[in-house]
Amino acid sequence: MLAVLYVGHGSRVAEGVHQLNQFLAQCMDQVHVPIQQICYLELVRPDIQEGISRCVRLGADCVIVQPILLLSAGHDKRDIPGEIEKARAFYPNVRFIYGRPFGVDDRIVDILLERLHERRDKRTRNERVLVVGRGSSDPETLRAFSEISAMLMKRGVSRVSVCYMAAAKPLLKEGLELASKQAADKVYIIPYLLFSGVLMKTIKKSIEAGDHQASFVLCRPLGYHPALIRLLRKRIEEATHAGLSAHS
Template structure:
């Protein structure tokens, strides 16, 4: 029997966990798979091993492990695969399929454009966009944001720059300063985040304490947008199709 285990990030902010669970339950209602469970990478229970155990107790012999992550970095490449390998050792008769994160996709770009237009209804010719990512030491992260900037430029939105909350440069404070130097217009800041938790508070504080604070307009984060439900369903269909092809070969 097939199961899907959704691996959410986890947060110290209860509202962030609530938002994630609400989003995932909406998605679960639209996916015809008999066993579906939610677990967390950190800070919240159940963890991944507990989530896998629950799937198997409900009768699963094949588990799609689906990360609820925007981009591929350390959690996607190391942490979750390590947990899957641990589970394979405990449950040798269970198949595990590892799904893809949301990744760089046109639907994500649609959400970014929507977030910008919520605050800016006219042309952005004299203004600029600053995307704020979580940050990672993984080299795929800046490459992903380069693709995002290029896709936004094709939609007529430029200039677009990127900064990070941690682990990559430029960091937030420097990113704000560099964005102001690009021109006399406003800087529209788009947090590349799924929920408005601690990182959003940090962004707000950095804006409020900046000498250029009146130049900044803070947009909403990506959030658990309805378009992400469709993208998540797409990722799950990819995993199911992969399983079917593997069974036939």
């Protein structure tokens, strides 16, 4: 029997966990798989091993492990695969299929544009967009944001730059300073985040702490947008087809 195990990041903020669970409940209604469970990478139970155990107890002999992550980095490349390897030793008769994160996709660029247009002042002629990512030391993350910037520019956003909360440069403070100096009347800041929790508060504090030449407008994060449900369904379908092809 097939199962899907959704792997969220986990958060100390209860509202963040609640929002993810609500989003995944909507997704589960549209994914026609008999066993579906939720687990977390850190801070929240059940963890991945507990999630896999629940799937097996419910009768799963094939588990799609689907990360709820925006981009591929350390969690996607090391942490979750490591947990799957542990599970294989415990459950040698269970097949595990590892799904892809959301990744760079037109649907997500559409959400970024939606967030921009929610706050955009059409009277402002001299503007730029600053996309704020979590950050990672993985070069693939930097390439992904470069691709996202190019996709936004192809959609008519002429001036786009990127900064990061940690582990990559420019960091948030430097990104704000650079954007402020680049002759823009308004800088629209779009957080590349799923949840408006602790990191959003950090962005707000950084904006308020600086003495900037430009006017900053903080947009909403991506959030658990309905378009992400369609993208998640696509990732699960891809994983299912890949697993069936490999098994045939």
